[in-house]
Amino acid sequence: MNIVVNNKWIGQRTIRPDGVDKVTGRAAFAADTAMPGMIWGKVLRSPHPHARIRSIDTSRAEALPGVKAVVTSRDIVDFPIEKSVMLGIQDMRWMCRNVMARDKALFPGHPVAAVAATTEAIAARACELIEVDYEVLPWSIEIDDAIKPDAPILHEFNKFEGKPSNIVGTLEHKKGDIEQGFKQADVVIERTFTTRPVHQGYIEPHACLISVAADGKTTIWSSSQGQFMVRAMTAYLTGIPQSDIRAIPAEIGGGFGGKTIVYLEPLATLLAKKSGRPVKMVMTREEVMRATGPTSGSKSTVKIGAKKDGTIVAAQGTFYLQAGAFPGSPIRGAAGCSFAPYDIPNVLSVGFDVCSNRSKVAAYRAPGAPIGAYAVECVLDEVAESLKMDPLDFRLKNAAKQGTKAAHGPVFPRIGYVETVEAARNHPHYSAPLGKLQGRGVASGFWFNAGGESSAQVNITEDGNVVVTTGHPDIGGSRAGIANVCAELLGIDYRRVSVIIGDTQTVGFSNLTGGSRVLFASAMVVTQATEKVINTLRERAAKIWEIDPEAVKWENGAAHPASPNAGQFEPLTLEDLAEKAPMQGGPIGAGVQLNTQGAEGGFGTHICDVEVDIELGIARVIRYTAVQDVGRAVHPGYVEGQLQGGVAQGIGWALNEEYIYRSDGKVDNPGFLDYRMPVCSDLPMIDTVLVEVPNPKHPQGVKGVGEVPLVPVMAAVANAIYRAVGKRFYALPMSPPKVLEGLETPPLQQAAE
């Protein structure tokens, strides 16, 4: 494929197609939709972290005036626990039990029944009238508790090393000979780290509105990272065929991975089917915090050995991640991504997936990678320090480049990691002076990025403008990037391109908005569809001029004779050809469906300055620069925004955010007051440097950018705090009480072993 070089719109900060709707309040998010006859659904949730459900009596709830339907697990399609049925990376036997507890409730907040009634208040009252007979069981939440020999087991059928266990999965990446590798090392440092569960923190709670007609035809409006995922999961869990479910993607108010599975949709569908009325369900913030997401808490041990000259000879990582109630923690990201920025001959990286009695983990921005990178990048900082090397020079010396074989498998193509480290080292931030109790830390990060299935339709309207329909919910401005690409290829003003996210029954299958794949994959399918349209336009002009289509070129929004030899003709514009379309072969448009390939991994390197108030224990980020190889910034404003947003989330994860559990196993801080995400006054401006090493496998050179920016942040902050106060912290969050406590205890033995 050719890289587009002469650009008018690619790389421009155009106004996003959905922009005016979003600054005027017109944009319709899931909770903003209503229907005539609509009623309200509510979920009854388990108060217990672990309990066998002996029986559920819904009769009193059903008798309450205003109640129109009640559903329990009996209404959900059962997938027997012994047999895996995969939909993407999700296993339906877990999904059917996650949306509604079957024999056991596995976390506080686990749904046990749902009610639809004429008002929210009646639905809530009806939930109180449902009698559930629980046999309360012992439970565990923390990893150390869940892997003890006598730990209460969530899924009795699961065996690890021959015994029932909460370790529900393992993964190992191996390269070289780890023992021989460490023997060559002059310096070996091994440390253990913990991180707490953190929530994706999207501001829009999960919501849906669902109508089921008497013939079973179902319409879903919901906020998700994939209308096709919503359709498929709802079909699986309700038994309604996918052809009868039209899932309409509402505008989505943030996801970060947390909206890649269903929670409410199957329940609302069943309530709508039973009641014959459209059902709306909206989670409260407390429900979001108790029953959706978060990502895993973790315990990691990382050991790195290097020679005196700074060459890393061996690296070993062991990563235990909390999966919550059902298997599926992101051990692949933790074990696979953490060592990927480095060319290390001997690597052993192992992940353990651990179930415990908290909500099922959901994807969160480069799932697992930030957890692994936090441990690895902190140990690298210690190794560099003991070798008396600059931490960026140390990374540069060991940097992965084209041809490096990563421990998780691939041999890297042309990648831009070295460029990110060099750009960081040369950035004025890196040499700027620091004040008292201020420190500067650096860290790098990698994320796989994803390709996969995408579809697009490009249609020329009768008045010669363009409508592009794609299948990916737009969370962060992807429609703006798509408009730039299509306008560039057609050579017209980008404002003539309208970009629409289609519903499941009007656009071809498109996989989730996730894995940093949307602009990579959309730009690829939209490019191919637009090129088909351009070919049609050239053919039409050729027919009108009675010359060969090869003798027609498309330039600046019009067909021109390719050379003087082709003849003398006035250009035919897009408008001209649209007007003539009915007489010249009919409508002009093209659809493309692809399983996109070539989404190469992404790398970033960050510089963080902190200042620590040693009386209050408050670490404050005072300057931050994120450098990333973004391939090609099709819309730089939204690319920078991805970097800035990822950094802000990482600063929250590093300094404040955590799930705090009470002694009864319930989350103690299920709201934005006590689960404290960064607010505007907590943060400085976040500088970005977009390094553009074009992806050779993409028509515009695009690489995924959305997830990498979260990966290095916690280590960059931790390394900066060490530089500020001379004390290393091995647990997140580094919140004021913990920093204060750390500063009051004598420093650990920091020297190399």
Added chain:
Amino acid sequence: MAKVHVTTTVNDEPLEFLCEPYETMLDALRNQLALTGSKEGCASGDCGACSITLDDRLVCSCLMLAAEAEGHEIRTIEGMARGGRLHPLQEKFLEQAALQCGICTSGMLVASEALLRKNPNPSEEEVRFWLAGNLCRCTGYDKIVRAVLETATEIREAAQ
């Protein structure tokens, strides 16, 4: 309990509605008046996505009872663009890519407009503390703060 009759002004339009005595202003706006631009992110006054003004005072509509609107003037995001023209803050948010998912944008704009009315020349720190009650999880606030500061400069320059 009988519903409460409320006579009020919303975005310069006089109107009346009936609400439950316990109903929040946010619910009344969204469910009765079809003004869904104000969003519910928390229902506890922590996220600011439901920000409106009550007689020019910035409030979280989720913390206000609908009945309290009686006799007062309410402004919401829907009233910000006048006569089909976007407010300079709305224009600037679009130019600067100061929104990603857009769920916080209504509240951010209403709060920013309230700030600039009160303080036409805010420092970066003043913008950051004023907007500290409006959560955004997507942008890291950088482009939002820049958009507010630039709009303030442009409005001041235009007034000279």
